[in-house]
Every structure is written in C-alpha cells, then in structure tokens.
Amino acid sequence: MVVSKPHVHRPSSTGSISSSPSVTTTTTTTTSGKSEDLLFLNFTDTHKKILNTLVRSNPNLLSGSFSLLVHNPRVLEFDNKRSYFYQKLATATVNDDNRYSAVTLNLNVRRQYVFEDSFHQFAGKSGAEIRHGKLNVKFYEEEGVDAGGVTREWFTVLSRQMFNPDYALFKPSAADKITYQPNPQSWANPDHLLYFKFVGRIIGKAICDQRLFDAYFTRSFYKHMLGRPVDYKDMEAVDPEYFKSLQWILDNDITDIVDETFSVHVDDFGQLRIVDLIPDGRNIPVTQENKVEYVRLVSEQRLTVAIQDQINAFLEGFHELVPKDLIQIMNEQEVELLISGLPDIDVDDWRNNTEYHGGYSSSCVQIQWFWRAVRAFDQEERAKLLQFVTGTSKVPLEGFSKLQGSGGYQKFQIHKDFSSNLRLPSAHTCFNQLDLPLYESYEVLRDQLLTAISECSTGFGFS
Template sequence: QGGTPSLGGGKKDDQRAPGTRVPLQESILRVLARTPFSAPSPRMRTGPAPPGSPPPPAASETTSTSILVSWSPPSVLHGLPVREYVVHMKPFGAEHPFKELYRGPERVFVAVDLQPKTIYVFRVAAANTLGEGAWSRHAAFRTAAAGTATGGADPTRWVQAVDGAGRQYYYHPSSQQTSWTLPQGAQVDFEGTFRRKRQMLLEELHTTAALALTEDGAGAALDPGRPTASLQPDSPFTRIEVRRGELLDSSFRAFAMLRSRDLLKPLRIHYAGEEGIDSGGLVKDWFVELSRSLVDGNLGLFAPTEDKDTYAVDPRSRHLHSERHLRDYFRFVGRFLGKAVLDRHVVDVRLERTLLLQLLGARLNLADIAGLDTHRCRGLQWMLDNPIEGVLSETFSVGMEVLGEVVQVELKPGGAGLDVTDANKAEYVQLMVEYTARGAVDLQLEALMRGFHDLVPLSVLTQTHVTPDELLVLFLGQDKLDVSEVEAVAKYAGGYSETSPQVQWFWDVLRSMSAQQQRHTLRFVTGLHKVPLDGFDPPFTIMQSTHEGGAASFPRSHTCFNQLALPPYLSRKDLQEKLAFAVENASSAFLMA
C-alpha cells in the first residue's frame, strides 16, 4: 500500500492519489518528518476559529411571565476566549421564527413579558473575535399559570452585593446564579439587598462581641476614672434600673456605671417602682421611650430640622451644657443608638441625613444639607452654576453667633483673607457644606460618633457598604404596617383560631383604622409602634381572655410575648369600642394585673 515515508525528505516514494486514507501512525510520521520546505497538509487547521457550541440552556426560576435562563461556556474554544453570548427565543411551533433576546458577556438572562402557560424554545451560541460558533441544542420551558411561580422566587428580582475585593455583583438568592452586571430583564431587589447587608452586619458585630466576652479579664470601664458597678452578675444579660420620671438622666447614670463588656450583652430593664419583669417587653419600651426623650426640646440636645420630620444636633446645646457634660451625654446617645443596632431594637427618632452620613464616615455633598438649610443650599448651588467674580464678594470665612455676638470663623487657615473666585468656588462650597453640617456642633458630633462606633465599628459599616437610608431603617424598622403580613404569621391560643368571629373582627377593625391608630394598637400589643425587621419574636398571638368579666371586660396585652388577650365579644361593634378604649387609655407603666 505504498512505501514508508522518507525521513530524509529526498526520495519521492508516495504515489497514492489525493483523498486516500492514511494510517494514523503514518500521519504522525508525516507531521514529525515535515521540514521547513514541506507543504502543509490541507486537512490540518493552522489557526484559531469561532468557539464550539455551548450546552443547551437551563431554566432555574419560572413565573407566569418570566423565565430565568442560564448556560455554561462551550467546552471547545478553538484558541480564543469567548467575547459574548447570543440568546434566541421563540414560542414553540415551527411557524414562529427565532428572535435575538440577549447579546453580552454574562451567562444568565431573564426573559420577561411572556405569556402564561406557554412553551418557549431557547438556543444559545458563543462568539469570539472571529465570529459566532454553532448554536446549542434547543431547550424548551413552559411558563407557569397566571399568578403562580414554579421555581420559588421571582426571576426578575436580584440582590446587589459586593465581593471581598470591593467589586459589585448581583445574585439571585433562590437559583444562586451570579452576574457582574444586572441581567437584562432583571431589577434590583432593594429589600433583599438590605436584608443581606443587615445579616452580614449583625453577624460581624455579634462575632466581635462574642470574642470580646470570651477574653480574660473583667473588661475596662466605658469612662476611665469613673466608678463602675461591681454587682453585674456573670449572666447572659446586663440589667439596669431606670426611673420613668427621669428616664434620660437615670439611663445616662446607669450606662456610666457599666464596663465595656457589659454593653456587649443584651439589656434587661427594671423600672423603679414598677413590678414588671423584663422578658423582652420592657427593654423594647425603654428603647422607644428613651429615644423620644432625646428630642425633648427642653433638653437642648436635638432640634427638628426645617422639614420638621427629622432631628439634628441642637446648636444651642453648647450654651446650655458644659463641654464635659456635652461630651458625656452625646457619647451616651451614640452608645444608645449603637446598642439599638447591635440588639436589633427600634427607636423612634428620625435623624437627619448629614448625621447618618457622618456615622457612616461618608463624604458630604451639597445636596445633603438641603434638609438643614434650604436657603444656603440653593445659594451655594447658584454659585456653582453661575460666574461670581464681580457679582459676589465672599471670603473663606463665615459668621457664627456666639453668646449673642457674631464672630468670623475661618473655613481654612487664612480663609478670612482669601477671596472666593470662580477658580476656587468649588472648594469653598465643599467647606461650607462641611461647616453647615458640623460647624457649631463639632464637639457633640465627635462624641456621638465615638459612642456609636464603640458598639458598631466604622470598619464593619464600611465593609458591609451600609447606606444612609439603610442605616435609618436599622434605627426605625419598617415604616409601613401591612396588616395582611402580620395576619399571615399570627398565632392563636386559648380556644381561638383564624376562623373565630372575634379574630376575624379584630383584623377587620385593624384594617379600618388610620395609620396612627394602627401604630398605637400595635404598640399596645407588642410594645412597638412598628413591625421589627425580623418580624415579631415571639409571634404576634391572639388568645382568648380568661378574665372573669368575660365579654364585658377590656382587651389586655402581654408585650413581652406579643400577646393580645381578647375577650369573647358578641359583636364587631363591641370589640371595636372596647379595643379603642383600651389602646387610648393604656398606661405606659408596667404593673402586675
């Protein structure tokens, strides 16, 4: 069948016709024997090519109108990396042509605006710089019936996250799909993103606290030189006694007696002169009531901003209190807020934006001071947008009232002698922003931030990328009360069930209330005016009252256990009237019945 190829290349011994099969061993020899003068075999590929076909796509989440589609890279790359993928889709049936839905580098895509209970066919191809490769095998998926989901989660809702290197990415919690960019057809699940950040924040804080509590030694006092309590037992809780009539001062004194390690343990509160035992309800009440005391205008610690809905540090406080008193009190306020975050309690004071930003160590921008001084914010914005030379005459200084007199404060060293020009006005505006937020309250803010970071370190806040809006939610809890959500997880006891008339009347009455009435009712039952971010623990429970007065008695509550004791009323009207009276006239004191 022909001679052996000459390794010397000098003898022409192969007379076979083109196209004749060559044994494998002989093919290998031909390759090994090629010289620089040998002609290349026409059957050998000498360069890169488009990639091979990927595996068929898969669907991990499906609703009635959307499908989450993902795919793997091709196993054959032909020497070049994949630059992008192309996804086609069509409804099932030969009469429907394929249409391109996606072209990009990611390997996940959300098809949206689909029809319920319809089969859709997908195919995917990979492409490199030389072009597109072959299509994958087709894959067909059916959408769910209207109003249902087959995968357990909405394919369009993705959580925003940050990896260890600080790079932002997105992931779908149910399917565990990830993507560097938000997939086409998807949207950010802001609630899911916040819950993930909060979980990471709390895990880091609790891990740090647990390590600190296992260290040897009793722990340093919060304020060196001050006496510390010697009666804190070695228990899982730190117990303090406060007086309701002087809640702020008694709480301040109690905190001053604690060691640093004591604040890392959950608090338990005892109100002097009251018989209530704290199983969780009293401490919830304490966080809410103390936060309200902080913004009492008579104390001069915080004052409402221009929009009247948020609170900022009151500049008058420097005239009402000594410097030592200011430092101590505002550091206590910072610890109180940090303790609320650490122990997952809510407070009832909405802090203004620049204060939240400074707690997070963030840089302030001009728009951030709009809530503090709208007029100044507009004026500074006008300076940025218009030429000012020959129009305005300003220096890098600002007038501040001190004890009834206006003194000039330099925004930077030598600022009183430095004119503001078009060339340096951006620096001037930024310095004015920082002065507006801190100028007259710098000492108070430094103390407050120090106290907050005692329990919630700035490094942890930075690591978890908490935003000002998210920090506010950590403080306040959920703003809205969805009665249906509370009802969906409620429990029943003492002979009541979800079908009991009294239970159905209660939910109906609660839905008919104004938002303020709903908050008051919620606090009557749970001690909180808002739903906690983790839901109620213990669960919100309605139990049949065993009070001897029967249907003539009023509802009672056990806030430590989130329980409402509801008498067996005979009509919706009776329930509504008795519940309204109980909520309106309930004492804030915790006494034994």
C-alpha cells in the same frame, strides 16, 4: 434635596498606553485592574436578582464563595445585608471577651427622667458590659416584670427624651422637623459630649439587641456614622434656604454680585464671631474662579466641622458596640432602616394624599404606571422610595396627609420632568417632590425608579 442626576454611561475601560516602558507597565496593570473591577460590577449588576435570591436561601454564601459581593454592597438587598451584618456581629461578640455574657444590666428609672437616669446608670459600665449584658428595666413605682416589653418601652421613651430641647443635643432639620442633626451649640450643656457618647452607645445597643429605635436623623449624620464625606446637597435637609443660595452661586456668574469671603459668622447665643474657612479667609473674597471651593468648604463647616466634637463623641460610644468596618456595608438609607426598621406603608393612603403638577394628573399613564410599580415593590423598596423623595422612611402617625415639608405640612408631590426620558427620576426632599420623566413604558419607568432609589444615595454610576 436633588438626589439624582441624568444617567451617564460608565466610562470605557480602554486606557491609553504610554511610550515609556515603565509607564506602560503601570498603565496596563491599572487598566487591567479597572477592567476586572468593571466586569465584576457589570456581572453583579446584571444578575442582581438571582444573586440575592441565592444568598437569601443560603446566607452562609456571603462568608464563602459569594464573599466578594460584600465588596459591592449596592448589589445586596437590605435583608441580605442585615442578615450578614447580624451574623458577623454575633461572630465578633463570640470572639470578644465574654466575661459579661451572663451579666444582667438592671436599670431602675423614673419615667419622666429616663434619659438622665439611664445616662448615670450606664456611665460606669464598659462597652463590653453594655454589648453583652441583658437589659432588665423597671420603671420606678410602676408594676411590671420585664419579659421584653418593658425594655421595648424604655427604648421608646428614651428615643423621645434624647431630642428634648432642654438637653440642647439635637436640632430638628428645617426641611421636615422630624429628622435631627447634632446641635452645634450643645456646648451650652456642660456634659454634652458625655451625653453624645451615651446616645451612640444606646443606638449601638438597640442595633446589637435587634430592637427598633424610633429616632430619625439627617442624611448627613448617617453619612458621618459611615465615615463618608458630606457635600453641599446635604445642606438642603438642614437649611433649605441656605442650600438655595449655594446652588445659585454655583449656577450663576457671581462676578461683582456676591460679596462674600472665605469665612462664616457664627451666632453663639447673641455673640457673633467669625470663623475662617481657610487661613485668613475673612480677607479672601469669593470669586467666580474659587466659588466651587467656597461652597465645598462652607458646607463642610456647617455639616461637619461645627459639630465635629459631637460627631466624634457619638461615634466613640457607637463603635464600642458596633464595629466600624461592619456598619460600612450599609448606605445612608439602610442605616436608617437598620436603626428604625422598615415602615408599614399604606399605599392607598399614600396615593390618596399625593398631588400632581406640571401637567400630570391621576389619570396620566405614567402616574398609573408609577402606582403600579409602587404596589409591586416590596417593603424595602417602598421604604427606599419614601426616603428618596422625603428624606426619611418615617410615616407620620396620622398618615400621609401629615407629611412634613420645609414650610409645614406638605403632601407627596409628583411633577412632570420634561427634560428627557433618558434621565432618572430626581427628588427635592424639602418639598416631598418627585420629578418623574415621561417614560414610554411601565418596564422602563419601574427600572429607572428602582435604579434611582437603589443607587443615587451611594454615588455609583452617576456624575
């Protein structure tokens, strides 16, 4: 997915003043507010490193004099957000009804049926019981006292079984086969919405207990967890070919070429039905004038509307344990890291399994600078770079030689971007491809790369 665009300067805070007294007051106030917001953003951006260092040394600052930083979460680095998140989660738990604080959640499950057995044993429990209760897991007919290791194994087995196609809950993305999206046909399983609520609870419990959960979702699904809108670019991770057709429609004059209407055909196990995107959409043609609205609506239909019930059920369970406003300090990348953890990335293996195209080679100075920057990055920055280019921070067990793309195994690629060295790096996640401009110094390359991986998923400062 192309996740960054040419860098553009933020608009000037200077506003025009109307001759009307009433309008003048409103405009001046609005302009003043925007100016203050801009000053705050510029200040925190400029001093991002020192602010994070201060917060790291004294996390309580975020609950005191530095609390405004929470309102500009792109400035906070992930480790500081995570510390703040768990601090507030603990406070919410203490203030909650703690009748269940000493409750033990005893689970006796069959290893081959962990998902079903756990689902049934959780079904009669409230969100508060699950949030406060201490898990004590026993695998049927297996020895072992749960001092933490058995619970960890339970989370691992559960994360694998919930993607079992027999449950029809999730579908692997066409782009990489390792990230998942709710299956719009999950209704074939009569208990599917109860299962989605259970999955939301389990992921929420893993977060509350600070247990890593080996589950990776599409970027659009992480957006749904945060209550953020999706757009057509998110389609690339779900259906790369369909994304290409939408991009072509946007980039070209479709007059007398495209024969589409404001409707989509849905295949329900061999039964075709038409879904209107707008009232009577099947009789309204897509034209050059309305094509942008069509692309927006058809993307929304595929990524949101078609799985709205599944999303709602998941969020119902998830928000029983994790407050909605608290999780929203994260961006999509960071939600993945919160759930699944920071990967242990072997830079040598990464570099040895990278291909170069468009005139780049391993000896080019920009490539040397790139790997110098990657080695200088901390664990979080490397994970975000991997997410930026491949769509996920997950590294295959076999290493970077087994990275997945839309057509199977696809190594990490760096392509030369000839357009302008003022552009930010951009990425195509279904090809594991980074487009890297010809920057003129190491410092510029490193700064532009950090800007791209830190900001492009949040939508700040770009058009």
